[in-house]
Amino acid sequence: MNLNTTLDPVLLRSFVAVVETGSFTRAAESTHLTQSTVSQQVRKLESQIGCELLHRKGRYVTATLEGERVLSYARRILHLMVEAVSQTSLSVEQQKIRLGVPEDFATHAIMPTLADFSRRYPGIRLEVKSGMCSDIWREFQRNELDLALVKQRQNSQPGLASWPEPLCWIDSLEGNNLQRDPIPLVTFPIGGLYRSEMAHTFDSLGRSWRLAYVSTSLSGVCCAVEAGLGISLLPKRLVTAKHRILDETDGLPQVADLELTLHAQSQLSAYDKMLADELIGACEEMFLR
Known part of the structure; x- marks a missing residue:
């Protein structure tokens, strides 16, 4: 085998499917390919590696000793590819921060903080919704908001930080x-x-x-x-x-007194946490005036 050979994940996927199902026919069904295509791909992989990977005699197709070694690496490679796509998609999704605030805080109270955050992190899409606290809280519970400032009765729902509202x-x-x-x-x-x-x-x-x-x-x-x-x-x-x-x-x-409480979802991005810290600072300054 040429050490500069690049293993095609498409070929690895067909090989893994054959071993796991024990049949070229069932592997074709699971990969949504024809049986001949799966067979050709496995043959091509064997040619690249330079050895037989499957025992084709008998009722079931099984891996050779070399095939078992390759199978372990193939599974790891395919798993890493799925993980890479998943983490990249998650990272892109986390570029959006959804914040809910009461109307009286959506004016001059925290606008400078939000505007400054947006200027410093232009790649972050900050989406702010203001309205009645009951509506904001319902959306937060439905996981439609990442962060939520809400008015509530004292000590009713724990959050990241709270301030008394006389x-x-x-x-x-x-x-x-x-x-x-x-x-x-x-x-x-x-x-x-x-x-x-x-x-x-x-x-x-x-x-x-x-x-x-x-x-x-x-x-x-x-x-x-x-x-x-x-x-x-x-x-x-x-x-x-x-x-x-x-x-x-x-x-x-x-x-x-009521209390203003900042709530956050359990899974937050680094940018969510930074905005939460800045909101806490802005509220501390406002309530200490």
Whole structure:
């Protein structure tokens, strides 16, 4: 055998199939080739190596001593080829990072971090989806997101990192919507944590309430409260100069803090981990202000 001979994986695949099935006919079926093609390929491999690889006499085709040696290498070569293609495909797939964030963090809060990451790693396709936390969490559980920032009740779901999110009741600066009956509420669609907390609070107080404004837009909710359409429950950091914070002196109980938690799938690429670290840094800076 010429030591510079290159073994064709196509020939190796036919040889392995014959040994494993014990028949040229069955090998042809498993490789989706004709019997004559499989036979020709094995003959060509034997010619390249310079020895017989198969015992062709008897009911079953078996490997010769030399054939058994070649079989071991052939299997390893074919396995490495499959592994190389699999790992390359995985690497390409990992060039995409899918991130879910609440709407109030999809504006100025973390945009500089995301923009800077995209500039430094132009080969990474960063896909960011913002929306209601309930929707983001469902997509994360379906493995449709690699990383997800979500608001949740404290200690409900462990993640990579968590930060407290204090809430407060707000009305317009000049408004007095608590004196109205029913009390007008400005809130998000059903399923949101703020909405369920608002409804539970007024039900427990025995106060009637109605939905005055419902929107998936955080800016829309904030503007509706500023305009005096009703009362809302929002994170303290979102209070503006046109809002008035309501508390126990107004007859409203203090609401337990929520928490912002960064969740990650169990299998992450190196770039996923780098982005997670940068998001943690951005959130630490934001909540320490």
